[in-house]
Amino acid sequence: MLLNQVSLRQAGASDWPAVEALLLANKLPTQGAREHLATYVLAVSNGEVVGCAGAEVYGAVALLRSVAVAPGLHKKGIGRLMLQTLLQQARARDIASLHLLTVTAPEYFAQYGFKRAKLEEAPAALKASAEFQGACPACAAFMSLTLRELPKREDGLPVAVLGAGPVGLATVAQLIERDLPFVVLEAGNGVGTHLQDYGHVRLFSPWQYNVDAGMARLLKPTGWAAPPDAELPLAAEVVERVLKPFAALPQVARALKLGARVTALSREGHDKVKSTGREQAAFVVRYVQDGREQVLRARAVIDATGTWSQPNPIGANGLPALGEAAVAGQVFYGIPDILGAQRMRYAGKRTLVVGAGHSAANALLYLAELARQAPGTRLAWAVRSPLLQRVLGGGSADALPARGELGSALQRLRDSGAMEFFSGLRITEIRREASGPLTVIGLDAQQRPVELPGIDEIICATGQRPDLNLASELRLRLDPWLESTEALGPLIDPNLHSCGTVRPHGHRELSHPEPGFYTVGVKSYGRAPTFLMATGFEQARSVVAALAGDLEAADRVELDLPETGVCSLRPADADADADAGSSACCGTPAEAPWLGEGPAPSATPVEANVAASPSGCGSRPLQEAPAPASRCCG
Structure with a gap:
């Protein structure tokens, strides 16, 4: 074949099968290639793709990869033609440097000016790529080609830590031990404000899982006594016994800004589109404190703001139910202090708990105890699915006994008949009755209309979601449905996992195409x-x-991580347990049990009487309800 018979063009989505075949034929990795196919240059002869080469662009740097020529056509100049074109494109895009990993061809790439370099010197932006995360063998040579000099990054800027909860302060401990400057921005007026919101809840994980080793090391010289490993703390105790003493350390206190609500993140002098010099530009952290808008410049940003302040709605389709906003005064999102500060709100009332996770289980068990103490208190539970293996848990098979007991206590409550139970209910609308109570409207599993009148209060425990507006001007790579970091998504997807097992992961899975920005x-x-x-x-x-x-x-x-002992939901049933945001399968699939005996219960149709519903969940004497066991926060 003559070189003048070969033409070059950019790859399109339909070219993937041909590119994949070339990579496999040349024993090159395919991971991550399809996602960057638009950057690939293809060599075509007589309508057939005979060569490919790609350059994954990460800001001002790019990763050269997938240089492959069809078997039998090597040493025809096709590879050189593609490489020269990619180099021209890189210069046109103002790319500062090209980098690559190769096992067999370092001498070949040296002809184009690439030089061997130390792997640890690779730009941070490249470390999120598939090749750096394991697609290439550990023995691969790392090579670089400088196209233009970048301005040096400004030294001395702090790392901005967003959020002073347990993980945010654990990050601070690591920064102190690494002697890296930092500033902590916390929206609340104290540390651990989200934990304080459900401070009355006893966690199902003992102290050994709730005290960061780095924080403990820094606290020890002050005479701080570590809590007993095996004890189960209240959420508020984590704040009082660990977070507050740590925040009081001089090296922490002087860098902690309370009441500082972060409103936006960006790069100095760069909007989301601009690439040139991006990696060297400082982060701009805009926040409001004492009513005044301020700016912090940072070398890196670690977002540990959590999701507690972003609850999922009651509506079954991910949107608020019709009328949900209008009845907000009768809806509590999370786990209210039913036996304490908010006792009068629920005593003597009929309360509907929506959700199938641990938070819902806590709320129901607290309500059951209140019903024992306050006559006239009634509780109802609505879930979108009758498959409740996750919230029931693994019982004695759970490596965290308190978590297993939580599910067992809920099952005993369900079996006692001390609450109404509506399974398969997908809520679409909430109306306020003339007398004040609410009517909850939805569809059952058979798409029949359902109405639940006479609801005084609703506790929405359907989980939380991340606030993505904060980093909307940064370059993020997110899992399309979980909204986690993209690389972490497959490891935690509830459509695939339910056993509590998560493959070890760290900075590579938590990074984004925006170098220096991490979500933890x-x-x-x-x-x-x-x-x-x-x-x-x-x-x-x-x-x-x-x-x-x-x-x-x-x-x-x-x-x-401690196993849950739950490995029974089929992936096909994943959507069914959407209240809890979980499901899935580990090991041999098996049908998830019902809460109770007999046929699977369903939500009560409009024409049916609640007490005579197919679920058999009419009220029974409340003295049969079990008292709350050890609790968790989902």
């Missing part, structure tokens, strides 16, 4: 449930190690 803590999980504090502590350690340039420590991620 529960917000990193997006809409996925079952996050444990211990996960966030390990995330913080890995991310800070990466910022410090210690990639060996950053990549040495160890995450050992």
Whole structure:
């Protein structure tokens, strides 16, 4: 074949099968290639794709990859033609440097000016790529080609930590131990404000999972006594016994800004579109404190703001139910202090709890105890699915006994008949009756209309979602439905996992195409449930190690989460348990049990009487209801 018989063009989506075949024929990795196919140059002869080469662009740097020529056509100049074209395109786009990983061809790329470099010197932006995350062998040579000099990054800027909850302060501990300057911006008037919101709830994970090792090391010289590992703390106790003492340390207190609500993030002098010099530009953190808008310049941003302030709505389609906003005064999102500060709100009332997660279980058990103490108190439970394996849990098989007991206590409550139970109910509308109570309207599993009149209060415990507006001017790569970081999504997707097992992950899975920006803590999980504090502590350690340039420590991620003992929902049933944001399968699929005996219950149709509903969930004597067991916060 003569070189003048070959033409070049940009790749399109329909070219993927041909590109994939070329990569496989040349024993090159395919991971991540399809997502960047638009950057690929193709060599075509007689309508057939005979060569490909790509350049994944990350701001001012690019990763050269997938240089492949069809078998039998090597040494015909096709590779050189594609490489020269990519270099021209890179210069036209003002790319500062090109980088690559290669096992077999370092001498070939050296002809074009690429030089060997240390892997730890690779630009941070490249470390989120598939090749750096394992697609290429560890023995691959790292090579670089400088096209233009970049201005040096400004030294001395702090790392901005957003949020002073457990994971945010664990991040601070790691920054202190690494001797990296930092500033903490916390919207609340104290540390751990989200934990304080449900401070009355006893966590199902013991202290050993709720105290960060770095924080403990820094507190120890002050005479601080670590809580007993096996005890189950109240959420408020985590704040009082760990977070507040840590925040009082001089090196923390002087960098902690309380009442500082972050409103936006960006790059100095760069909007979302501009690439040139982006990686060297400081982050701009805009926040409001004492009614005044202010700006903080930072070298990196670690977002640990969580999701607690962004509750999911009651509506079954991800949107608020019709009328939900109008009845907001009779809806509580989260876990109210039913036996304490908010007792009078629920005593003697009929309360509907919506959701199928641990928060819903807590609320129901608290209401059951209130019903024992306050005659006339009635409770009802509405879930979108009758498949409740996740909230019932693994019982004695759960590695966290309190979590297993939570589900067992809920099942005993359900079996006692001390509450109304509406399964398969997808709520679409809420109306206020003339006398004050609410009527909840929806569809059952058979798409029949359902009305639940006479509801005094609603507790919405359908989970939370991340606020993505904060970083809308940054370049993010998110999982399309979980809204977690893209690389983390497949590891935590409730459509695929339910056993509580999460593969070890760290800075690589938590990074974005925006170098220096990381999301840690529960917000990193997006809409996925079952996050444990211990996960966030390990995330913080890995991310800070990466910022410090210690990639060996950053990549040495160890995450050992306690098993839930739940491995029974089929992936096909995943949407059914949407109240809890979970489901899925680990190991041998099996049908999830019903809450009770006999046929699967369903929500009560309009024409049916609640007490005589197919679910058999009419009220029974409240003295049969079990008292609350150890609690968790979902």
